[in-house]
Amino acid sequence: MMKFRSLSQRLSFGYISGTVILGALLTLFDVTELGMMAQFALSILAIVAVFLVIHLFFYRHFLRPVHHLIQITRELANSNNSQVRAQKLFDDELGDLVDALNEMINQIQLREEIIISERDRVAIALEQADDYARVTQSTNKKLEFEVKVRKRIEAKLTDFQKFLNSIINSMPSGLIAVDENLTVTQWNQEASNISGTPDSNAIGRPVQDVFPLFGGHKDWIADVWRDNKNRTLRNQLSPYSGRRFDIVVYPLKNTETPSAVIRIDDVSEKYKMEEAMVQSEKVKSLGGMAAGMAHEINNPISAIIQNVQNIQRRLDPELSANIEVAQRHQVDLHQMQAYMKDRRILSFLNHISESGVRSSQLVTNMLQFSRASDLRLQPCLMVDVLEKAVNIAVTDDQLYGVKGAFELNIDQDFKAPEATVMGVFNELEQVFLNLIKNAAQAINERRLTLNDIDEGIITLQLTQSDRHCLVRVSDNGIGMEANTRKKIFEPFFTTKEVGAGTGLGLSVSYFIVRSHHNGQMTVESSFGSGTVFEISIPLAEG
Structure with missing residues (x-):
């Protein structure tokens, strides 16, 4: 099949084909009339002439502008010259097409410029983004490091807070923090032990409600902010526990709201x-x-x-x-x-x-x-001392008061039979003999006054702890009131009738234990509940 690359070739081929076909038809029909043939040939020539004129007009006004547009289009496609423009030959539709093409080229060029500008901006933005990425990466590393440091600091702060709380809760003093309304904001373990109120029930409540001892001291506590100095109460007796406390209240410095700390020290043992x-x-x-x-x-x-x-x-x-x-x-x-x-x-x-x-x-x-300066201390087996004192006591008729009136038992509980102290045997024997006699007399007095016991019991218990020998002499006698208990070791103090005692038995015993043997002697007693004497003497070395 023949191919024609241009419109003019197609037109020329059509003219020639039409002429050939017309000549063939004339031959086939055997036209005899020459006149008609001549007329017909002239018509054909006239038609061909008209076609040529039309073709020339068509070529000039249509094909040539089209070829020009094709050439411009190829040139634009095959080169980077953005200044190429199509030439407008006539003010017709093809001229409008040329204008549209040139406008399109202008728009494309403008868009290319915009694209190039945007590309440059994108390139700059990418560079900036890279810079920002590097800065961000560096910042992220710094932040990561700071986060790690902060976590370590927070962990240390948490540990430190736990350590501080442990210190506060381990302190032997009760610590209570209150605000200006006397509402509890901090409460340590010792405060719970003293008051019997756990911290969960104390925080956020008025201090006088959770610690009744402060019920009568609200104004006294509030005065710390007015005077801006510490205030102290000494030797306060708790009506509930019977223990004694020193109370110190001091204002906190450099706080946003007025606050104070109350410190409570149990001084019962110190008082004793x-x-x-x-x-x-x-x-x-x-x-x-x-x-x-x-x-x-x-x-x-x-x-x-x-x-x-x-x-x-x-x-x-x-x-x-x-x-x-x-x-x-x-x-x-x-x-x-x-x-x-x-x-x-x-x-x-x-x-x-x-x-x-x-x-x-x-x-x-x-x-x-x-006689302290003349003492010569020697090892004394405490079991021997106690047994000797008991043997002497049970042979004393006066020990039982009215003989045979009641039964008296002396129980011996020696859990440290090897306990040895440095001392004077006869003096220690005298101490425990005095205690046994006093116990028997207290039991007899209870029998005569209260008459609420069937038998008298005196218990001697021997133990050792912390390099000390401990001896407890207890009885179920009449006991002592608080005022009597305070004066029991004073020289010449006695509860017996005039002439029945010198009032030196316990004071001499106390002096022997304290001064001659470097020990301690304490008493616990209440009226109607018996008495317990406890003696502590250092164990002999080796």
Whole structure:
């Protein structure tokens, strides 16, 4: 099949084909009339001429502008010359087409410029993005590092907070933080132990509601902000627990709202220790008097006792020397004895002798306070000391008060039979003998006054702890009231009737334990509930 690349070729081929076809038809039909043939040929030539003219017109006004547009289009397609434009030959539709093409080229060029501009902007943006990415990456690394540092700091702060809370909760003092309305904002474990209120029930509530001890001190606490200084209450007795507390309130500095901290210290043991120290000083003060008074008192007492004994002997009607002198003076000794008996002279002499003996024992007890410098401490097995004291006590008829009136048992619980202390055996024996006798007398007094026990029980318990030997002497006797318990170790203090006791038994025992053996002696008692004495003495080394 033949192919024609241009419109003019197609037109020329059509003209020639039409002429050939027309000549063939004339030959086939055997046209004989030459005139008609000539006329027809002229018509054909005229038609061909018209076609040529039309073709030339068509070529000039249509094909040539089209070829020009094709050439411009190819040139634009095959080159980067953006200045190429189509030439407008005629003001017709093809001219409009040329204008549209040129406008399109302008728009394309404008868009290319815009694209190039945008591409440059994109390139710049990409560079900036790369810069930003690098900065972001660097910043992210810094942030990552800062986050790690912050996490470490937060972990350390958390640990530190836990450490601070542990310190606050481990403190032996109760700590309570309150705001200006006396509402609890902080509450440690010791505050819970003292008040009996857990922190979960205390936080956010008025302090006087969760700690009744402060019920009468609200204005006193609030004065810390007015005066801007610490305030202290000493030796406050809790009506619920019976314990004593020191209370210190101090305002917090550099806080947004007024706040204060209340510190509560349990001084019950300190109070007892101070009482014991006062008692010890009182007992020690007797030592200074004892040394000077003992010899001055002992000599006339000895003379009184000796002279009374001499008088009693010289009035004895059975002595040969008395009989001889009486016969010489013609005196009947038996009649004189009867007279003195009726006049109770012999009874008076016995009272003088007994009083002299008691006074001598009093001086002997007082001399215990002046012998510290002459002591020679030796190892003493505490079991032997206690057993010796018990053996002496059970053979004393006066131990039971009215003999046979009630049953008295001495229980021995020796859990540390090897406990050995450095001391003076006889002095330690005297201490425990005094305690056993006092316990028996307290039991007898309970029997006579309260009459609510069937038998008396005295318990001796021996243990050791923290390099100390501990001995507890307890009884189910009458017990002591608080005022009596405070004065029990004072010299010459006694609850017995006049003449029944010297008031030096416990004070001497206390002095022996404290001064001679470097120990401690305490008492716990309440009226109607018995008494417990506890003695602590350091164990012997080795």
